[in-house]
Amino acid sequence: MNLPIRPRRNRKSAALRNLVRETELTAGHLIYPIFIHAGKDDQPIVSMPGCTRWSLDGLVKEAGEAHTLGIPAVVLFPAIADQLKTCDCEEAWNPDGLVPSAIKALKAAYPSLMVITDIALDPYNADGHDGLVADDGRILNDETVVALRKQALCHAKAGADVVAPSDMMDGRIAAIRESLDMEGFTEVSILSYAAKYASAYYGPFRGALDSAPRSGDKKTYQMDPANAREAEREAKLDEAEGADILMVKPATPYLDIIHRLRQITSLPIAAYHVSGEYLMIKSAAASGWIDERKIVLETLTGIRRAGADMILTYYANDAAGWL
Numbered sequence: 216m217n218l219p220i221r222p223r224r225n226r227k228s229a230a231l232r233n234l235v236r237e238t239e240l241t242a243g244h245l246i247y248p249i250f251i252h253a254g255k256d257d258q259p260i261v262s263m264p265g266c267t268r269w270s271l272d273g274l275v276k277e278a279g280e281a282h283t284l285g286i287p288a289v290v291l292f293p294a295i296a297d298q299l300k301t302c303d304c305e306e307a308w309n310p311d312g313l314v315p316s317a318i319k320a321l322k323a324a325y326p327s328l329m330v331i332t333d334i335a336l337d338p339y340n341a342d343g344h345d346g347l348v349a350d351d352g353r354i355l356n357d358e359t360v361v362a363l364r365k366q367a368l369c370h371a372k373a374g375a376d377v378v379a380p381s382d383m384m385d386g387r388i389a390a391i392r393e394s395l396d397m398e399g400f401t402e403v404s405i406l407s408y409a410a411k412y413a414s415a416y417y418g419p420f421r422g423a424l425d426s427a428p429r430s431g432d433k434k435t436y437q438m439d440p441a442n443a444r445e446a447e448r449e450a451k452l453d454e455a456e457g458a459d460i461l462m463v464k465p466a467t468p469y470l471d472i473i474h475r476l477r478q479i480t481s482l483p484i485a486a487y488h489v490s491g492e493y494l495m496i497k498s499a500a501a502s503g504w505i506d507e508r509k510i511v512l513e514t515l516t517g518i519r520r521a522g523a524d525m526i527l528t529y530y531a532n533d534a535a536g537w538l
């Protein structure tokens with residue numbers, strides 16, 4: 216054939232493929248979400264095989280491994296004892312609570328490991344919702360934002376580097392920024408769950424924390440999976456309110472959203488490869504149906520290629536080891 220243009224020439228050797236590779240995936244792009252509880256034992260999580268609800272000692276060991284592997288940050292998710300769950304969620308800003316203790320333990324052990332905390336009321340809420348629930352079942356926006364301010368401040372005081380509001384209340388980014396700044400925490404960053412969808416992919420996570428809503432669903436605050444323009448609206452608002460990083464969640468079913476936000480903001484973008492995405496790979500791999508390592512690395516590369524600067528994934532330690 217008379218073919219002067221042959222794209223295959225750029226794939227002819229590993230050396231050339233390395234030179235022309237457009238997307239990089241390294242441990243430095245990964246953030247490791249870790250589950251913790253107040254007990255002394257490390258409990259395997261039934262709904263998420265391969266994941267553990269760590270004691271504080273177990274957390275320090277597990278985070279140490281992540282740190283050694285070159286992972287820059289962890290996010291903490293607490294399983295709160297039933298007797299501490301209330302309708303006003305006061306445990307969420309208890310300075311001696313589980314999350315503040317975990318932050319202090321981690322920062323003492325590894326000052327250079329970034330600690331990110333989730334800001335939302337669901338682990339502490341007798342109703343299992345991210346926001347305060349009125350008698351008639353409505354989720355109260357402005358009252359919740361007051362609570363989230365206290366929670367964010369409590370985590371900042373304990374030493375959190377980044378707070379990550381995942382609640383999807385309106386106006387919470389500006390309110391949290393104001394509270395942090397008023398108390399002198401101008402260096403604490405806000406990683407905003409800007410486009411968080413009402414997704415069935417969170418099911419295994421809610422099992423891990425026993426945090427499923429006791430009634431109703433999260434559709435009045437989390438976004439409709441059918442909407443993309445609305446994600447732009449949320450992202451622009453969070454940017455204007457002072458977010459430092461914008462997040463899209465889940466990741467793989469929403470690669471178009473990651474790509475869209477990449478076009479309209481100069482802020483860094485995070486993507487959350489959530490529990491259901493993790494479990495689908497885990498279970499298929501456990502049956503021997505897929506090559507876990509290759510599928511995970513291809514998936515994470517795809518999320519990066521779509522435009523994510525960083526990825527939260529339960530596969531962080533495994534992937535960092537494989538890379």
Ligand code: PBG
Nearest residue numbers: 335337381416417420489490491
């Ligand atoms: C709660 C929260 C959820 C996740 C992170 N923070 C669940 C939810 O919104 O119901 C899900 C993470 C995952 O599925 O891995 N604020």
